[in-house]
Amino acid sequence: MEATKPQLPLHYIFTYSPDMTKGAVVLKDWMAKKIDWLTTRLHSNIKAIDMYIGDCVEPKVIRDPVKVMLDIISIPFSSVAFGDECCHYDDILDMFRNLTASFSKLIVIPPLLSFIHPWLHQQFVTIPFRFGWNPYSKYRDTIIRRIRPVIEKRLNDRKKLGDDWVAPMDLLQVFLDNPRVTPDFDPNNVDINFIADSLGVFVIASMNTTSNRTVTALYDLAWRKEYVQELYKEAQEINKQCNCNELTYHDFNKMVKLDSFIKESFRNFDDILGLPHICIVKSIYTFKNGYQIPKGRTAILNFLDTHYDEEIQGRDPMKFYAFRHLERKASATKIERNLTIFGNGKHSCPGRFLAVNQIKMVLHHVILKYNITTETGKIPPKRYLGPVLNRVYDGLVFEKRKDNVN
Numbered sequence: 001m002e003a004t005k006p007q008l009p010l011h012y013i014f015t016y017s018p019d020m021t022k023g024a025v026v027l028k029d030w031m032a033k034k035i036d037w038l039t040t041r042l043h044s045n046i047k048a049i050d051m052y053i054g055d056c057v058e059p060k061v062i063r064d065p066v067k068v069m070l071d072i073i074s075i076p077f078s079s080v081a082f083g084d085e086c087c088h089y090d091d092i093l094d095m096f097r098n099l100t101a102s103f104s105k106l107i108v109i110p111p112l113l114s115f116i117h118p119w120l121h122q123q124f125v126t127i128p129f130r131f132g133w134n135p136y137s138k139y140r141d142t143i144i145r146r147i148r149p150v151i152e153k154r155l156n157d158r159k160k161l162g163d164d165w166v167a168p169m170d171l172l173q174v175f176l177d178n179p180r181v182t183p184d185f186d187p188n189n190v191d192i193n194f195i196a197d198s199l200g201v202f203v204i205a206s207m208n209t210t211s212n213r214t215v216t217a218l219y220d221l222a223w224r225k226e227y228v229q230e231l232y233k234e235a236q237e238i239n240k241q242c243n244c245n246e247l248t249y250h251d252f253n254k255m256v257k258l259d260s261f262i263k264e265s266f267r268n269f270d271d272i273l274g275l276p277h278i279c280i281v282k283s284i285y286t287f288k289n290g291y292q293i294p295k296g297r298t299a300i301l302n303f304l305d306t307h308y309d310e311e312i313q314g315r316d317p318m319k320f321y322a323f324r325h326l327e328r329k330a331s332a333t334k335i336e337r338n339l340t341i342f343g344n345g346k347h348s349c350p351g352r353f354l355a356v357n358q359i360k361m362v363l364h365h366v367i368l369k370y371n372i373t374t375e376t377g378k379i380p381p382k383r384y385l386g387p388v389l390n391r392v393y394d395g396l397v398f399e400k401r402k403d404n405v406n
């Protein structure tokens, strides 16, 4: 997070939750323990897919799939964070859909001043904040307005019912009873700004990352027809085994072919450069090949180097081969050095299990229900804006499968 400060000064945005690393550690613990429950929350996706994609008896073209995916994902993710009491409010869902985009102007400012010193770029980017601009302020107000009565009710119920009170499992509750997050928690004086900003960080970290990756995987599904039948068979088998009941965490683990397909989609569609990290050793870090990085310098990974290296990725690294990760027994959530989509080390992404299950949930449902193609029917060449891979500008076409009975 420290290394992204010059480009995205989150400490100016979430001013009441300056130590985001501490929140991330707690999130990691919580996600690992509650992954079963988190997965059950993803079932609201099915309703959301029916609502936003529809029956598609006639082919339906979706020209802005990222927007549709933000609509779909906002429903389960707001339920995970805000609980049942306030996850359905339109203003909360609106925040889930739009918060990240409200900062995107900052990210696209080319860091030219960083060539002199990163500090200079940060000074430049933060000028509007120092004059009082913060697009998060209105969302913070919304969150506070919605969670204040919920927190009051939960604290009252806990006081009244004592041990008989069953605490909700959502992230909001973590901020009310986890001493690692709020060591000085005082029920009579709840730091609601801190809770609101911490929930805002969750929204920023989870929404656009997951929806962009889901959409990329959907394009891959539309482009790589040769894998659809095999994925369809796996999806049908899993549905049969669970008698069409709600899918559990274990059912998601059985989607091994889909898992590998998703991981290949991650590998195949990435920026050239990313994952900036600051060198924090005492003086100089020396690589095996003799290259050196001085303390304090930001290093950025070259993804092309690792994603398309035959020695690391196996045969035909330039080719999309959906089951290469299944053969290596490397699941999509596995942290490994040859594919750093979720980072590496102690700050690797704590939300990856939720994100991958979310992507699986959408693809599983889409594979069973629709035939999916693109408007042009062609795989477009990759285009980059600087080191950033451009989004795909082609409509996704959904059509109900003839053999789908639902």
Ligand code: HEM
Binding pocket: 001, 021, 023, 024, 025, 027, 202, 205, 206, 207, 209, 210, 213, 275, 340, 341, 342, 343, 344, 345, 346, 347, 348, 349, 350, 351, 352, 354, 355, 356
């Ligand atoms: C496909 C979706 C996602 C991608 C590609 C992604 C990617 C990443 C990456 C690359 C990092 C930095 C890791 C590092 O510095 O080594 C990260 C950190 C983080 N992610 Fe994700 N993420 C995704 C979804 C999520 C979700 C759903 C959540 C929340 C539930 C989440 C929460 C976080 C948090 C809190 C951190 C900071 C961790 C720390 O600093 O210790 N992410 N993510």
